[in-house]
Amino acid sequence: MVPTAEKSALVGLNTAQRDAVLASEGPVLIFAGAGSGKTKCLTHRLAYLVREKKAKLGEILLVTFTNKAAQEMARRVLQLLGYPLTNWERHPSLVMRRYLPWVGTFHSICVRILRAEAESIGLKRNFTIFDSDDSLSLIRQIIKELNIDPKQYQPPSIAAVISGAKNELLSPDGFARYVSGHFQELALQVYRQYQRRLIEASALDFDDLIFVTVKALEDNPKIRQKYQQLFRYVMVDEYQDTNNAQYRLTTLLIDRKAPNLCVVGDDFQSIYGWRGANFNNILNFKHDFPAAQIFKLEQNYRSTKTILEGAAFVIGPVRRKAAKKLWTENEIGPPITVYEASNGYSEADFIVSEIRSLRALGYSWSDFAVLYRTNAQSRVLEEIFLAEGLPYRLVGAVRFYERREVKDMLAFLRYLQNPADQLSLTRIANVPPRGIGPRTISTGGPKLVAFLAEIEALRRRTAGQTPLQLLESIIKAVNYQKYIDDGTPEGESRVENVEELLNLAGEFDNLEQFLEHVALVSDVDNYDRGADAVTLMTLHSSKGLEFTAVFIAGLEEGLLPHLRALEEENEMDEERRLCYVGMTRAKKRLYLTLARSRILHGGFTATVPSRFIREIDESLLDWV
DNA sequence: AGAAGATAGCTTTTT
DNA sequence: GCTATCTTCT
Numbered sequence: 275m276v277p278t279a280e281k282s283a284l285v286g287l288n289t290a291q292r293d294a295v296l297a298s299e300g301p302v303l304i305f306a307g308a309g310s311g312k313t314k315c316l317t318h319r320l321a322y323l324v325r326e327k328k329a330k331l332g333e334i335l336l337v338t339f340t341n342k343a344a345q346e347m348a349r350r351v352l353q354l355l356g357y358p359l360t361n362w363e364r365h366p367s368l369v370m371r372r373y374l375p376w377v378g379t380f381h382s383i384c385v386r387i388l389r390a391e392a393e394s395i396g397l398k399r400n401f402t403i404f405d406s407d408d409s410l411s412l413i414r415q416i417i418k419e420l421n422i423d424p425k426q427y428q429p430p431s432i433a434a435v436i437s438g439a440k441n442e443l444l445s446p447d448g449f450a451r452y453v454s455g456h457f458q459e460l461a462l463q464v465y466r467q468y469q470r471r472l473i474e475a476s477a478l479d480f481d482d483l484i485f486v487t488v489k490a491l492e493d494n495p496k497i498r499q500k501y502q503q504l505f506r507y508v509m510v511d512e513y514q515d516t517n518n519a520q521y522r523l524t525t526l527l528i529d530r531k532a533p534n535l536c537v538v539g540d541d542f543q544s545i546y547g548w549r550g551a552n553f554n555n556i557l558n559f560k561h562d563f564p565a566a567q568i569f570k571l572e573q574n575y576r577s578t579k580t581i582l583e584g585a586a587f588v589i590g591p592v593r594r595k596a597a598k599k600l601w602t603e604n605e606i607g608p609p610i611t612v613y614e615a616s617n618g619y620s621e622a623d624f625i626v627s628e629i630r631s632l633r634a635l636g637y638s639w640s641d642f643a644v645l646y647r648t649n650a651q652s653r654v655l656e657e658i659f660l661a662e663g664l665p666y667r668l669v670g671a672v673r674f675y676e677r678r679e680v681k682d683m684l685a686f687l688r689y690l691q692n693p694a695d696q697l698s699l700t701r702i703a704n705v706p707p708r709g710i711g712p713r714t715i716s717t718g719g720p721k722l723v724a725f726l727a728e729i730e731a732l733r734r735r736t737a738g739q740t741p742l743q744l745l746e747s748i749i750k751a752v753n754y755q756k757y758i759d760d761g762t763p764e765g766e767s768r769v770e771n772v773e774e775l776l777n778l779a780g781e782f783d784n785l786e787q788f789l790e791h792v793a794l795v796s797d798v799d800n801y802d803r804g805a806d807a808v809t810l811m812t813l814h815s816s817k818g819l820e821f822t823a824v825f826i827a828g829l830e831e832g833l834l835p836h837l838r839a840l841e842e843e844n845e846m847d848e849e850r851r852l853c854y855v856g857m858t859r860a861k862k863r864l865y866l867t868l869a870r871s872r873i874l875h876g877g878f879t880a881t882v883p884s885r886f887i888r889e890i891d892e893s894l895l896d897w898v
Numbered sequence: 899a900g901a902a903g904a905t906a907g908c909t910t911t912t913t
Numbered sequence: 914g915c916t917a918t919c920t921t922c923t
Contacts, residue, residue, distance in 0.1 A: 340913075381913055406912075424918095425907090480913060515913095548911065648910055653914090670912085704899090711899050794913075814911045836910060852911080873914075874909090 283322035283354070291315040294569040295322050298507070301563035302536040303556070307600045308543065308585075308858035309576025309820065316511065316538060317347055321354040323507050335376040335505045335527065337383060339512035341795050343818060344382075347511075348374045365781060367791060376505070380520050381480060382794050384487040388478075389786075391497055395490045400786065402477040402692045403793035407676060409433060409468075409479045412697055416467045420460075427460055435461040436468060440481035441517045441550035443488060445469075476694045484519045491526040502529040513539035513559075517550035525562075533563065541596050542589050545814055545852045547844070557596060574600045574858075576820050578607025580894055581864050585857040587890040592847045600858075609896035612887060613867045617878070618651075621869045622658035625825050628865065629664065629808060632823060639665050641822035643809040645856045647834040651827060652810055659808070669811035675792055679758050679768045680775055684792060686748045687741070690733050691785055706757035741779040741788040813856045824860035826853070829868040829884035853886050 284292050291311055294304045295318050306312035320336065323329040331351075338344040348370045352359060362369050370377060375386070385403070392399040404412070413436070414429045435458065439449040446466040453462050472479065478486060491498045508528050510516065516524070528535045537559060544553035560566050574582055582600050589595070611628075615621035629642050644655055652668060659666045674680060682705050685698040692698075703725060704710045710721050728751070736747045749755055749772070758768040782788035809821065813834075828834055835849035857864055866887055871878045887895075 379913065483913095545911075546913090549913080650909060650915090707900070709899060713899080812911065838910070848911095 283318045283325055287311075287315065287318060288573055290569055290571050290573070291318070294571070295319040297536075297567050297569070298323055298327055299532075299534055301533050301559070301566040303513075303559045303566050303568045304536065304538040305540060305568070305570040305572075305596060305598055306538050307540055307570075307572055307574060307598060308855070309574040310571035310600070311573075311575055312511075312538060312571060313343075313347065313350065315571060316509065317350040317354060319536070320347075320351050320509070324355060327507075329506050331374050332376065333504060333506040334374075335383070335508045336374075337378070337380055337508075337510045337524075339379065339515055340818070341379055341382065343511065344378045345370065348377045351377075367781070367787075371787075379794065380516075380523065381483050382790070384483040384523070385790055385794070387487050387501065388483065388490070391490055391494075394494065394497065395486075397486070398476045398692075398694075400476070400692050402475065402688050402695045402698070403483070403790065404472070404477050404479040404697070405675070405793055406433075406480065407681075408477075408697055409437075412471055413464060413468060416464050416471065420463060420467065422460055422464070427457060431457075432461045432464050436465045437481050438550060439465065440479075440485045441519050443485060443519050443522060471696075474694065475696055476692055477697070481519070484523055488519060488523050488526060491523070498526060501527055505529075507534045507536070509536045509538065511538050512543075513537035514541045514544040514553040514556045515539070515546045515551040516555050518552055518555075519550075521552070521555050535563070541594075542592075542598075542851055543817060543855050545817065545848060545855055547848050553594075557594065570598050572598055572600055574602040575604070576861050577602060577858060578604050578862060580607045580609060581857060581860050584610045584864065584890045584894045585854050587894075588850055588857065588886050589854040591889070592850050593843070594847070607862060610890065610894055611863070611865045612895050612897045613865065614883070614897070615867060615869045617871050618654040618869045618873065619658065621827060621867050622655050624867060625655070625827065625865070626658055626662045626664055628825075629823075632863070637822060639806045639808050642825070643811065643816065643819070643821040643823075643859065644825045644827055645811060645813050645816050645859070646827045647813060647836055647852075648828075649812060651833075655810055655827070659810075665807040667807040667809050669809060670815050674771070674774070675795075677768075677771050679772050682754075683745060683748065683772060683775055684789070686752075687744060687785065687789060689729065690736070690744065690748075691789060693733075706752060706754065741782050741785050742776060744785060745776055745779050813852050816859050817855050820859050820861055822861045823863040823865070824856065825865040825867060826856045827867050828872075829853075829866045829887050830872065830881040831884055832881070833872075834884055834886065850886070 283295060287295060291314065294302070294315055304315065306315065320334060323334060324331060336347060338347060345366050349359065349362060349366070352373060357373060376383065388397060389399055410429055410433050413433050414424065417424050417427070417429055417432065446462060446469055449465060450462055453459055472482065491501070505527055508524070510524055524535070537556065539556045541553045541556050544551060547553070560568065579602055582602055586599070613624050615624055625644055646652065649670065656666070656668060682702065685701040688695050689698040689702060700715060703715055703722065708721065708725065710725060714722050732747065732751050736744055739747065758772065759765045779788055782791065832840065834853060835846055839845035839849045868883055869881060871880050
């Protein structure tokens with residue numbers, strides 16, 4: 275068949291995976307079910323493009339959903355192609371930048387394009403990236419200035435409206451055409467002011483990174499052609515999670531005459547509808563690209579037959595979905611364990627004791643994950659784990675980059691890099707306290723002038739320093755250590771966090787890259803380091819991961835499925851998919867637990883077992 | 899200006 | 914039950 279490729283790109287692939295790898299030209303859709311070897315297929319495909327189609331690594335665009343996925347793909351591709359990975363452990367981002375510059379998330383790829391094209395699109399090269407927190411602070415500020423009552427019109431809802439508009443590629447003027455009702459009128463006012471302030475600050479928020487890139491490509495044929503010619507092959511992973519702006523971006527980056535576009539995904543695992551993801555992108559692919567070849571990876575290598583069958587019952591009622599069915603050659607395995615606890619604490623007790631007994635059978639701590647719908651559920655679990663002395667790792671609850679001391683340090687760096695960033699200035703002006711309150715800032719009192727002079731001197735003094743040196747200079751200049759280390763355990767943890775930030779900074783030799791990294795990297799991205807421990811995280815965070823034994827806690831009506839989904843069919847479908855994602859993380863054992871009463875708003879409330887349990891065929895369940 | 903205390907308001911998920 | 918925000922006091 276393809277003799278030269280035999281020894282490299284096709285080894286160890288099943289028929290469907292192999293067909294998908296060999297279909298290198300034209301539009302291609304790969305439905306990749308949970309545990310079906312998607313990453314393997316994608317990385318082999320990339321290696322095949324390089325080896326057999328003579329594509330250069332720099333000509334392949336591969337978009338992933340998280341930075342972690344990007345790193346993992348990059349590592350495996352380089353391995354397949356026989357690159358030395360000696361530097362990988364210490365500097366993965368450096369190695370990636372060098373060999374695989376176009377493997378990353380939509381956001382990181384857009385930043386790369388925007389920095390390269392900044393001048394020709396009227397953007398400052400040193401623009402700041404606002405994370406959701408920054409956006410929200412700015413929106414709060416604007417709401418106050420516009421004398422809108424933040425109780426009646428909550429900043430997060432207004433932020434959601436603005437984000438939604440940007441996901442639909444609507445500028446304030448574009449959005450104005452669709453506005454109806456008082457709330458949207460106000461949101462539009464805020465949106466206008468918000469955009470003005472972002473521009474003043476030379477800042478882009480997350481949504482702008484996509485939006486502005488799309489605009490740049492739309493409005494500048496030269497730029498568009500440049501990238502269309504550069505990218506011989508484009509691949510998009512987790513295609514079911516793309517939003518409309520990302521869809522538009524994708525179509526702008528491919529050459530319509532030779533659309534070597536390969537999208538990979540699974541509509542069953544579409545769980546980000548709430549933030550604009552549109553799984554119709556994957557369902558309509560054949561319509562958008564009539565020449566598309568479609569492949570389905572349906573053999574699952576991860577789970578037992580029982581787990582897959584159970585998951586099929588939960589996903590079954592979803593109305594809009596592509597026809598496909600996972601199967602496996604794996605063993606039938608034990609039934610799915612269901613446990614009805616009387617309350618949240620005994621639910622946690624059960625999980626702990628079950629983990630203990632399995633551990634006695636030879637499992638290690640890291641074989642276990644406890645998944646839940648809402649972060650609030652982690653508290654009780656954590657409490658019991660702590661009391662029982664089980665090692666655990668909490669993913670996502672208190673994000674590293676959202677810690678005050680970390681944000682302070684980053685705000686200093688951001689302000690040094692971009693003096694127009696008033697939001698960062700507001701943050702650092704009084705850190706540590708130096709008598710500059712909100713009043714002084716708005717009136718520009720002498721203390722503020724002195725502070726600005728001090729920072730300006732610091733900026734000059736530290737020109738050309740590495741991120742690590744810069745941080746050290748700042749800490750010294752403002753005596754930050756003394757400020758955070760108050761002798762309490764909290765102070766100690768603050769010091770540790772700053773030290774961790776210093777360690778991270780040491781991996782970068784340029785401030786721009788460092789700030790870009792911290793702006794775009796999430797907690798899930800760097801969760802895997804650390805000791806042998808049980809993983810606690812939300813169902814959302816678990817996507818893409820696998821564990822020998824998985825507990826899904828809180829299978830109660832109103833929690834999973836969540837309260838907000840009970841009324842609305844589309845949202846209920848998303849809850850199903852979310853539960854499905856959680857169940858298909860399990861390799862050998864799956865537990866579904868619930869509490870008959872749970873503390874809500876401070877008081878115990880009786881609960882009703884989740885419909886998802888009732889829907890699974892009894893023969894697959896073992897009630898204990 | 900800043901810190902302590904009181905209160906309200908909220909709880910889905912996050913690149 | 915928690916926290917983020919507001920109020921009051923120093």
